[in-house]
Amino acid sequence: MWSTCLLSFLSLLSLALCNDGLVVQTTVGEIHGFINASSPLVRQFLGVPYAEPPLGNLRFAPPQTKSNNGSINATTFAPSCMQQFSNSSTIYTVQVPQFLINGGNSEDCLYLNIWAPALKTEAPQEVALPVFVYIPGGGFTSGGANSIAKFPDRWIQRTQSHIVVVMNYRLNVFGYPNAKGLTDLNPAGAASVGIYGYAYPNDPIVSSLICDSGSANLLGSTDTTQSNFTFLAGLVGCGGLDAQPELSCMRNVSAVSIENALSNYAISGMKPAIAFTPFPDNKTAFGNTTDRAVRGLVADIPAILGSNANEGAGFVSYTPNGPGSAALFATTENIIACPLAEEVKTRNLVGLPTYRYQYAGNFSNISPVFWMGAYHSSELPLLFGTHDQVFKGPSTALEYNVSHAMEALWLSFASNPSGGPARWTAETGYFAWPQYQQNSSSMLLFAREETVQQLVTGERIDGNCTF
Secondary structure, X not given: OOOEEEEXXXXXXXXXXXXXXXXXXXXXXXXXXXXXXXXXXXXXEEEEEOOOOOOXXXXXXXXXXXXXXXXXXXXXXOOEOOOOOOOOOOHHHHOOHHHOXXXXXXXXXXXXXXXXXXXXXXXXXXXXXXXXXXXXXXXXXXXXXXXXXXXXXXXXXXXXXOEEEEEXXXXXXXXXXXXXXXXXXXXXXXXXXXXXXXXXXXXXXXXXXXXXXXXXXXXXXXXXXXXXXXXXXXXXXXXXXXXXXXXXXXXXXXXXXXXXXXXXXHHHOOOOOOOOXXXXXXXXXXXXXXXXXXXXXXOOOOEEEEEEOOHXXXXXXXXXXXXXXXXXXXXXXXXXXXXXXXXXXXXXXXXOOEEEEEEOOOOOOOOOOOOOOOOOOOOHHHHHOOOOOOOOXXXXXXXXXXXXXXXXXHHHHHHOHHHOOEEEEOOOEEEEOOOOOOOOOOEEEEEEOOEEEEEEOOHHHHOOOOO
């Protein structure tokens, strides 16, 4: 997984709720949700369309507003978007498949899923709760909402204080075609949160940003000649055409044929290598975010940014003994930690409120092999409250304490972004997370050895980065 991030914002909608709140009137139709026995205080609305299916002439096009469907039975997940597959073994395929998506995939995939507290009375209510919009990671090539490690119902069941929305979005060539015949090179319908703040500097809609192990500085496509799309077109019978005929031809090839051709070619290791990730078009993705920030072209809203101590374990091929600590550290720094540190430095430069963390948890039910540690995404089960439900073995007391601390701080931030994250407990009293500043003990370190949280400098990360 790549940039696992959250958008949070205060709900501006007054929803018309009927009876127990399981029927909601929306612009796309009357949505019928459900409550299940495992989370009896949580309303769930699954498979809610947010755009027209990107089929036919809408393939490779920006998402189109969804028309009213009348009545929607929102009780099951929609398929995930088309996934680029691989034959390589990773910690996710071998040890922690709970992070992988379930169910099938389809080109008709632009759906979101909503979890909300159950209403305590049968009378219609207007509820203003903080809303987290979670954009699942996956390196822009795979991933989606239907992943049991990241279902938020347990968190909402416990707090009854917020709403979580988890969305699917188009991936690989379907989301980032960078084709010569297109005006919009990255029409995915979603982007990582770090990029979002630069794409909508004047009216971001959201009130804050939370980036778990991702930033706008993660490298995107370098295909300036737009040759990857043309090469892939040749693999599926659309070769030798000018830009517009090539695009038309590709819109008539089955999605499965395109995905199979792309995946199998990547697996073969043949040259030239082709890949489809956001291209820096300076509209939805950007090549120089520091310059953009200095010119004021970034949303003036607070953000939480952080990374995990052993991100690299999520990006290497799986072997029982791992690649060794040096390789893991180098991968951690190069792929996630240092790009994120650069983003933090840029935000400090232009005076944007920023709260920085590092997660160092090494819990045996989530990290069952000794070298996994705080790998990429390993903090998410603690944040979503799934650590004691779907993983191998019971959670420890420290694990529960870290989970509750992270949940409380994230929820505090979403509820009052301008006030910054804060938490009060009877055992430890009041804690206010300070804004991060270079060369000061202002980075919050979670789950280091037996300590829930402590403030440290960012030097443990930044000292090995080249800016």
